[in-house]
Amino acid sequence: MDSTKRLSEVSRRKLLTMAALGAAAAACSPVAQPAGPKTDADSGGAPVSLTFWKPPGQLPEGENKFYADLAKAFGSQHDGDKVKHLLVPWNDAFTKFTAAFGGGTAPDVSYLILLWLNQFGSAGALTPLNEIDKNLDSTLSGYNESAVGSARGPDNELYGLPYYSSRWVLAMNEAVWEKAGKPELPKTYADLAEFVKKLTFDKGGRVLGQSGFDAKNIATYGLAWPGAYEIQANYLWNYLWAYGADYVSEDGKDTGFDTPQGREALTLMRQVQESGASTPMSLYADPEKWGDLIMTGRAAVQWMAPPTVDSFKANPKTRLKVLDLPAGPAGTFVVGGVGYLCVSSKCENPQTALDFIKFVANDENTTKYLQQTLLFPVKDSISEEAFSTVTDERVRTFLNDSLPQGESMRLTRPLPYNAEQYLAGEIANYVSGQKDLDSMIEAASKQIGTMAKNAGM
Numbered sequence: 001m002d003s004t005k006r007l008s009e010v011s012r013r014k015l016l017t018m019a020a021l022g023a024a025a026a027a028c029s030p031v032a033q034p035a036g037p038k039t040d041a042d043s044g045g046a047p048v049s050l051t052f053w054k055p056p057g058q059l060p061e062g063e064n065k066f067y068a069d070l071a072k073a074f075g076s077q078h079d080g081d082k083v084k085h086l087l088v089p090w091n092d093a094f095t096k097f098t099a100a101f102g103g104g105t106a107p108d109v110s111y112l113i114l115l116w117l118n119q120f121g122s123a124g125a126l127t128p129l130n131e132i133d134k135n136l137d138s139t140l141s142g143y144n145e146s147a148v149g150s151a152r153g154p155d156n157e158l159y160g161l162p163y164y165s166s167r168w169v170l171a172m173n174e175a176v177w178e179k180a181g182k183p184e185l186p187k188t189y190a191d192l193a194e195f196v197k198k199l200t201f202d203k204g205g206r207v208l209g210q211s212g213f214d215a216k217n218i219a220t221y222g223l224a225w226p227g228a229y230e231i232q233a234n235y236l237w238n239y240l241w242a243y244g245a246d247y248v249s250e251d252g253k254d255t256g257f258d259t260p261q262g263r264e265a266l267t268l269m270r271q272v273q274e275s276g277a278s279t280p281m282s283l284y285a286d287p288e289k290w291g292d293l294i295m296t297g298r299a300a301v302q303w304m305a306p307p308t309v310d311s312f313k314a315n316p317k318t319r320l321k322v323l324d325l326p327a328g329p330a331g332t333f334v335v336g337g338v339g340y341l342c343v344s345s346k347c348e349n350p351q352t353a354l355d356f357i358k359f360v361a362n363d364e365n366t367t368k369y370l371q372q373t374l375l376f377p378v379k380d381s382i383s384e385e386a387f388s389t390v391t392d393e394r395v396r397t398f399l400n401d402s403l404p405q406g407e408s409m410r411l412t413r414p415l416p417y418n419a420e421q422y423l424a425g426e427i428a429n430y431v432s433g434q435k436d437l438d439s440m441i442e443a444a445s446k447q448i449g450t451m452a453k454n455a456g457m
Contacts, residue, residue: 047080048352053100054085054111055093057164057339057373063087066369074359081352083109101125106344108353112160114150117340118414121159127343128157132354142379147338150411160340161357162378164370167336167409168234168303169402170326172199174319176220176300180207189242189268189326192301196222196277199300208277215276223272224299226290227281227432229424235303236424237335239265241410242328247423252415253452255423258441261329269431281432294320306374306399309392320394322401325408336409338378374399376406416455419448 052071056063064087071083086107088096094116100106101120112120120126130136136158140148147162177183180199186192200208200222207213208222226232237247245262248255257266272278279299284290293299295307295315301323312318325332341357343350359365363381370377370386374395377386384403390396412420423444430440 047075047082048349049082049084050109050347050349050353050356051107052083052085052109052111052356053088053097053107055088055090057369057375060087062372066372070360070365074356077359078352078355081356083356101344104346106346108344108347108349109356110342110344111163112340112342114338114340114411115414117151117160117342119416120342121153121157125345126159127345127347127350128153128159129161129343129354129357130156130158132343132350136354142381144336144338144378144406144409146336146410147378150338150414151340160342161361163339163341163361164366164373165336165338165376165378165406165409166305167334167376167406168305169334169398169405170235170301170323171294171304171398172301172321172323173294173297173299174321175317176201176297177321180300185323186326187324189239189265189328192223192326193268193272193275193277196272196301197275198222200277208275220297221279221293221299222277222301223279224290224293224302225273225278225281225431226284226287227428228284228287228290229421230287231290231303232424232428233420234305234335236427237410237412237420238325238333239269239328241333242326242330244328244330246413248413248415248419248448252413252419252457253449255441255444255448258445263437263441265328266427266430266437269427270433270437273431274433281428306402307395308374309395312392312394320398322398325405332408333410334405334408336406336411338411376403378406380407415452416457417451419451422447422451 052067054063054067058066064085067083067085071085074083075081097106097110097112097116097120101123106125117126121128137156143162144165147165148158151160151162152158172185176199179201183195183198186195197208199220200218201220202214203217203219204212204214205219240246240257240262243261243265245259245265246256250256256262273281279293291304291311292315294302294304295311295318297318307320325334341361343353343357347353363379366377367382367386369375370382371389374387374390384400387396387399390399426435426440426444426447429435430437435443
């Protein structure tokens with residue numbers, strides 16, 4: 001099977017958006033029992049049996065086969081121990097995990113996104129991995145620091161081992177760039193605001209700002225800027241972080257962008273929208289319809305998930321270029337989603353469970369999984385080899401060019417309320433001109449305070 005066959009963009013989006021969408025439920029989930037033993041129970045020498053639940057990163061057939069083969073290989077190297085893998089559909093995953101952890105029937109090993117990890121870990125439902133293996137922390141030097149740090153509790157407990165990540169990339173349609181005369185590529189967000197103006201054309205071929213430019217008949221927008229939260233969740237916070245701001249305050253009880261830096265970032269977003277170089281945020285109500293804009297040349301620059309072979313087959317003449325992450329005064333950042341492998345506090349054989357996690361997440365097996373799913377690694381020991389089996393050169397080049405940006409990956413904050421979706425909506429109201437900056441910030445600050453208070457913060 002072609003290595004690029006995967007679960008469309010669902011698994012990528014879920015890593016980034018499910019945490020926020022499940023936040024409200026997380027605050028009222030049942031508290032589990034205290035953590036259990038840190039060593040295996042005495043099995044009398046008989047093989048140990050583990051259960052492993054995981055939402056899919058690819059189509060079910062490939063997912064089930066991969067972990068069936070992996071479980072068999074683990075058993076052959078680990079005294080015949082057995083692992084039963086269960087694919088948990090994304091749409092049901094949060095409900096099933098919550099019921100299982102709350103009811104004492106959790107799987108021995110779980111794949112959890114960050115919010116779920118923090119929820120179940122703080123409730124005592126997960127065994128810290130560095131309590132099972134006291135030397136584990138010394139082996140994590142190659143991992144993304146944000147991914148590791150986000151999985152720690154207040155006393156440095158490590159509740160999950162980062163497995164793989166998902167992130168979007170700022171890409172450019174090369175044909176549009178060539179039509180514009182190959183203007184210098186942007187290095188900062190301020191550069192990007194000017195750059196996309198030069199790549200905006202009307203149907204008569206006139207560029208934005210040129211005499212006679214028809215703003216009512218746009219052939220190519222310089223920048224795609226969807227109003228859909230499902231898409232904005234993949235890039236919106238990059239702007240704030242680059243300017244040294246955040247979407248919430250350090251204590252999680254207020255917004256994090258009512259600062260000169262935050263206001264500067266927000267103002268720049270609105271200026272791009274007002275310039276006419278970006279798409280109207282209401283261009284499409286359906287998030288799925290935004291994906292083809294850059295592939296068809298209707299947008300020159302767009303934040304996007306790495307393209308598939310099928311997307312290039314549908315647009316055989318399209319050439320895409322990965323742009324460097326734009327910088328702000330505080331540096332470069334890209335929103336990332338990370339999945340973690342965790343051990344239940346009810347697991348009777350935590351050492352074997354951790355051995356299985358280490359086996360699954362070793363470089364060789366992780367590389368095999370990434371080759372099938374085209375997701376991204378979370379440690380620097382996995383290189384371009386991860387995508388060496390991708391047969392389409394355009395897809396392979398895009399992925400390899402995107403790899404170094406993993407160093408700038410930053411995770412969103414795990415909070416007991418849905419700050420991200422609400423704030424994305426308020427920022428959209430400002431950027432689209434429906435609210436002025438002061439009114440938006442005042443309303444957002446009040447609402448975040450209320451949401452935090454209702455969540456018990």
